[in-house]
Amino acid sequence: DIVMTQSPDSLAVSLGERATINCKSSQSILYSSNNKNYLAWYQQKAGQPPEVLISWASTRESGVPDRFSGSGSGTDFTLTISSLQAEDVAVYYCQQYYSIPRTFGQGTKLEIK
Amino acid sequence: EVQLLESGGGLVQSGGSLRLSCAASGFTFSSYAMSWVRQAPGKGLDWVSGIGGRGRSTYYADSVKGRCTISRDNSKNTLYLQMNSLRAEDTAVYYCAKGSNDSSGWYFNLWGRGTLVTVSS
Numbered sequence: 001d002i003v004m005t006q007s008p009d010s011l012a013v014s015l016g017e018r019a020t021i022n023c024k025s026s027q028s029i030l031y032s033s034n035n036k037n038y039l040a041w042y043q044q045k046a047g048q049p050p051e052v053l054i055s056w057a058s059t060r061e062s063g064v065p066d067r068f069s070g071s072g073s074g075t076d077f078t079l080t081i082s083s084l085q086a087e088d089v090a091v092y093y094c095q096q097y098y099s100i101p102r103t104f105g106q107g108t109k110l111e112i113k
Numbered sequence: 114e115v116q117l118l119e120s121g122g123g124l125v126q127s128g129g130s131l132r133l134s135c136a137a138s139g140f141t142f143s144s145y146a147m148s149w150v151r152q153a154p155g156k157g158l159d160w161v162s163g164i165g166g167r168g169r170s171t172y173y174a175d176s177v178k179g180r181c182t183i184s185r186d187n188s189k190n191t192l193y194l195q196m197n198s199l200r201a202e203d204t205a206v207y208y209c210a211k212g213s214n215d216s217s218g219w220y221f222n223l224w225g226r227g228t229l230v231t232v233s234s
Contacts, residue, residue, distance in 0.1 A: 031218075040220040042158075049208055049224035050158065061222065093158055097220045100172045102148070102160040 002026050002096050006105035012113040019081040021108045023094035028074045031098065038098035041070055041079045044107075045090045053092075054079065086112065115139030115223060117209045122228030129199050129232070135192040135209030135225060143167065143187040146212030146219045149194045151205035152227075161207070162194060166215035177203075199232045206230075 003026040013019040029038045037057035042050040052061050054070035057077055067082045081088055089112060094105040121133040133149070148163040162183040163172040171183050182195040192209055206227040212219030 036218075038218050038220075042221075044158075049226055050221070051224070052220060052222050055213065055220050055222075091157075095158070095220065097218055100163070101174045102163070104158040104160070107157045 001101055002029065002099060002103050004094055004096055004103050004105040006092075006094060006108050008108060009106070010109040010111070012111045013081075013084045014113045015086065016083050017113075019084050019088070019110055021079045021092050021094075021110070023072075023077045023079070023105050025075045025077075025096055029096045029098040030074050037073050037077070038096055039070075039072075039077050040095045040097060041068075042093045042095065042104075043088075043090045044093065050093065081110075084110075084112070117211060117223060117225035119207065119209050119225045119228040122207060122230045124231045124233060125199055127199060127201060127232055127234045130195070130197045131199065131230060133194040133196070133207055133209075133228060133230070137190045137192065137209075137211070140211070140223075142185075142190040144215055146215050147185060147192045148210045148212060148221065149183065149192075150208045150210050150221065150224075151203075151230075152208065153202075153205040156205075159205070163212070163219075164192070196230070199230075201232050201234045204230060204232045 005024045007022045039057040041054040044050040058070045091107045118136045149161040164183045180198045184193045208227045209225040210221035211223035213222045
């Protein structure tokens with residue numbers, strides 16, 4: 001199984017500042033035949049189901065604000081929120097869809113400082 | 114409206130069974146892989162099982178293999194999860210999640226609100 005490890009476990013950032021969450025996979029999730037990284041990022045607000053923000057490591061889903069961006073390749077990935085808004089308080093998860101079983105990182109709790 | 118609506122959760126004794134259902138609407142159900150993902154109280158996300166669009170391919174996490182069966186009825190736009198020999202560690206909110214496509218690389222681009230399964234020992 002591919003193990004996904006996020007850092008940090010929790011993060012407090014001031015409004016308007018940048019937030020950065022890291023995700024590392026135990027093996028490469030870059031598929032060589034199409035040069036795509038099989039990684040998604042999800043946001044889960046309190047009491048709600050998760051919502052996908054980013055797919056293919058760096059593609060924003062429709063309707064996701066452009067302050068959210070994803071980067072990285074191979075085994076190391078980053079979710080960046082360029083200017084934190086109050087509504088961004090949530091737990092963020094990375095997930096690989098390169099292989100079965102699908103696996104998630106343990107989550108990063110993002111709060112306002 | 115595009116949505117997923119789970120049902121069938123509840124309180125069950127250890128060793129018991131439950132059947133979860135997920136009614137889909139607003140998209141061509143048979144064109145997408147579907148999955149169940151669970152979340153224990155206060156914990157992270159845990160993929161449980163997945164099924165291809167036509168129902169021929171099924172996938173399970175090791176933690177539920179042999180105890181759970183995923184199925185779908187495309188004529189009813191409904192996904193199911195039959196859970197047997199339930200254990201306390203199966204206690205969680207179970208989410209139905211739509212795959213982004215029906216090929217090999219699907220992530221989850223639509224989630225239901227979940228149904229709570231509580232297993233008492």
